[in-house]
Amino acid sequence: MSSALRRMSTSPFSSCAFQQRTSSWWPSRRPPSTPTSRRSLVVVAAASNFANENREYVIVGGGNAAGYAARTFVEHGMADGRLCIVSKEAVAPYERPALTKGYLFPLDKKPARLPGFHTCVGAGGERQTSEWYKEHGIEVLYEDPVAAIDIQNQILTTSSGNHLKYGSLIISTGCAAVRFPENIGGNLPGVHYIRDVADADSLVSSLEKAKKVVVIGGGYIGMEVAAAAAGWKLDITIIFPEDRIMPRLFTPSLARRYEELYQKNGIKFIKGVLIDKLEGGTDGRVATVLLRNGSIIEADTVIVGIGAKPVVSPFEAIGLNNNVGGIQVDSLFRTSIPGIFAIGDVAAFPLKIYDRMARVEHVDHARKSAQHCVRTLLTAHTQPYDYLPFFYSRVFEYEGSSRKIWWQFYGDNVGDTIEVGDFDLKVATFWLDSESRVKGIFLESGSPEEFSLLPKLAKSQPVVDRAKLQSVTSVEEALEIASSSL
Numbered sequence: 001m002s003s004a005l006r007r008m009s010t011s012p013f014s015s016c017a018f019q020q021r022t023s024s025w026w027p028s029r030r031p032p033s034t035p036t037s038r039r040s041l042v043v044v045a046a047a048s049n050f051a052n053e054n055r056e057y058v059i060v061g062g063g064n065a066a067g068y069a070a071r072t073f074v075e076h077g078m079a080d081g082r083l084c085i086v087s088k089e090a091v092a093p094y095e096r097p098a099l100t101k102g103y104l105f106p107l108d109k110k111p112a113r114l115p116g117f118h119t120c121v122g123a124g125g126e127r128q129t130s131e132w133y134k135e136h137g138i139e140v141l142y143e144d145p146v147a148a149i150d151i152q153n154q155i156l157t158t159s160s161g162n163h164l165k166y167g168s169l170i171i172s173t174g175c176a177a178v179r180f181p182e183n184i185g186g187n188l189p190g191v192h193y194i195r196d197v198a199d200a201d202s203l204v205s206s207l208e209k210a211k212k213v214v215v216i217g218g219g220y221i222g223m224e225v226a227a228a229a230a231g232w233k234l235d236i237t238i239i240f241p242e243d244r245i246m247p248r249l250f251t252p253s254l255a256r257r258y259e260e261l262y263q264k265n266g267i268k269f270i271k272g273v274l275i276d277k278l279e280g281g282t283d284g285r286v287a288t289v290l291l292r293n294g295s296i297i298e299a300d301t302v303i304v305g306i307g308a309k310p311v312v313s314p315f316e317a318i319g320l321n322n323n324v325g326g327i328q329v330d331s332l333f334r335t336s337i338p339g340i341f342a343i344g345d346v347a348a349f350p351l352k353i354y355d356r357m358a359r360v361e362h363v364d365h366a367r368k369s370a371q372h373c374v375r376t377l378l379t380a381h382t383q384p385y386d387y388l389p390f391f392y393s394r395v396f397e398y399e400g401s402s403r404k405i406w407w408q409f410y411g412d413n414v415g416d417t418i419e420v421g422d423f424d425l426k427v428a429t430f431w432l433d434s435e436s437r438v439k440g441i442f443l444e445s446g447s448p449e450e451f452s453l454l455p456k457l458a459k460s461q462p463v464v465d466r467a468k469l470q471s472v473t474s475v476e477e478a479l480e481i482a483s484s485s486l
């Protein structure tokens with residue numbers, strides 16, 4: 001346990017005490033109505049004198065976690081006139097996973113568009129449009145990222161120069177896409193990164209004119225975007241340095257079957273190579289991708305998915321984690337500074353089930369960490385966050401695709417793997433530790449009942465008979481063996 005966390009754990013109620021200490025000086029009036037553009041924000045700011053105006057609860061970052069946090073404030077009757085969200089984006093929080101799935105459907109296949117997928121529809125909740133925030137008295141400052149924090153005086157400064165005095169602060173700034181440097185062509189027109197809806201719009205406008213697409217990276221973005229681009233019937237090449245797609249999760253045999261499916265959809269693979277440079281053509285737009293092995297690939301559109309990094313600036317002073325990056329918090333999402341919390345992708349939190357610090361860059365944790373943190377902040381709730389990692393993907397799900405694929409993973413992908421099933425029907429991978437305990441489980445194309453077994457198995461970690469598990473051919477039998485001792 002770090003010294004910062006040890007310090008915090010001696011004072012489990014520090015956030016509540018802090019709230020009480022500061023709550024008397026909050027304004028009783030409602031905040032100004034939600035501005036919808038930078039221009040209107042500036043006008044409202046000037047008229048209402050934002051400088052040093054007190055806000056009881058401020059969330060920095062208007063992404064996935066912020067949307068679920070806002071819902072939890074409303075559920076506790078603590079949003080109206082008390083909550084302010086400071087957002088870098090121009091729109092209300094939305095379900096980010098849609099950006100590389102429904103958002104990229106070909107234009108004649110009914111692509112998802114806002115306001116269709118605002119939070120919290122991804123978890124079956126209400127669709128919180130910008131109107132919803134107004135109706136619930138939640139102030140949202142759009143397109144005005146926080147640029148600096150004064151911890152001593154509890155003041156945030158936004159990039160447009162607004163000063164916001166906060167009582168309690170929740171940091172939910174998420175991650176940003178890792179970019180190729182400018183000197184190797186990382187910012188050329190036609191080179192896309194995909195993190196927010198503006199990026200997705202820009203990619204869609206390139207896809208409309210594209211002929212030759214290069215996708216760089218064999219992780220989540222690479223897999224999902226290449227499958228989406230195949231729906232547009234384009235010439236697609238996916239390039240990555242490893243020997244197979246999704247090497248951290250897919251076994252070599254599963255990756256091979258995925259790659260075959262991608263190839264059947266016309267997607268070419270160049271594996272085991274690094275990018276040397278992206279070069280522009282006479283019009284200044286990207287035209288070629290030069291590889292370290294000397295090959296040259298033509299491309300009018302390049303999508304780069306080479307990882308993400310937590311957005312910690314301007315909060316470095318709050319306490320970062322050296323091992324997993326991000327802002328260090330305890331099991332109640334409290335940073336080492338009383339009254340300041342961090343949630344979602346940016347938070348480095350104790351992953352209790354595996355007794356280690358972790359950051360999780362997936363939406364289920366964004367949703368659950370937000371709910372847990374806000375409940376802790378607003379009530380006497382002090383139950384530590386006990387998270388079971390869960391993530392999923394879906395590819396080729398547009399209408400007319402010959403094979404829709406969806407999978408889920410629960411737990412920890414450590415230990416040996418046993419793979420069961422037939423990729424064309426249904427497949428599962430079990431991760432077993434040295435005592436043959438199930439640590440993690442991946443299932444593709446399962447039924448709802450089968451998927452519902454996954455968290456139970458990953459949580460209770462039953463010991464399985466390896467030989468028996470290896471001997472079966474169907475996922476149904478394998479799940480029965482694994483869950484027989486549940």
Ligand SMILES: Cc1cc2nc3c(=O)[nH]c(=O)nc-3n(C[C@H](O)[C@H](O)[C@H](O)COP(=O)(O)OP(=O)(O)OC[C@H]3O[C@@H](n4cnc5c(N)ncnc54)[C@H](O)[C@@H]3O)c2cc1C
Nearest residue numbers: 061063064065088096097145146174344345361362363366
């Ligand atoms: C394209 C894409 C597809 C994904 N698909 C899946 C999926 O299928 N399954 C899955 O489990 N996970 C998926 N994820 C991951 C999931 O979306 C993230 O884990 C989740 O969005 C994290 O929520 P968050 O609120 O922490 O961060 P975000 O949702 O990224 O929100 C952070 C917000 O903070 C804003 N911000 C940053 N800096 C500042 C600042 N200084 N001031 C104000 N605002 C700021 C950002 O603009 C952003 O709006 C996907 C991610 C991406 C990018």
Ligand SMILES: NC(=O)c1ccc[n+]([C@@H]2O[C@H](COP(=O)([O-])OP(=O)(O)OC[C@H]3O[C@@H](n4cnc5c(N)ncnc54)[C@H](O)[C@@H]3O)[C@@H](O)[C@H]2O)c1
Nearest residue numbers: 217218219220221222240241305306307308361391392393
């Ligand atoms: N279904 C999901 O859960 C989902 C979907 C999309 C995005 N995301 C999230 O979005 C973020 C970004 O995803 P991502 O796919 O970019 O990251 P990733 O870490 O999944 O994959 C990065 C890939 O980039 C490649 N790579 C790394 N450095 C490279 C380099 N210098 N040159 C060429 N290739 C390189 C490697 O193939 C690596 O596998 C992550 O937080 C991820 O969790 C999640």
Ligand SMILES: O=C1O[C@H]([C@@H](O)CO)C(O)=C1O
Nearest residue numbers: 095097098101102117121122
């Ligand atoms: O979690 C998700 O939310 C969106 C969509 O379901 C919202 O309607 C999406 O594509 C996900 O994977």
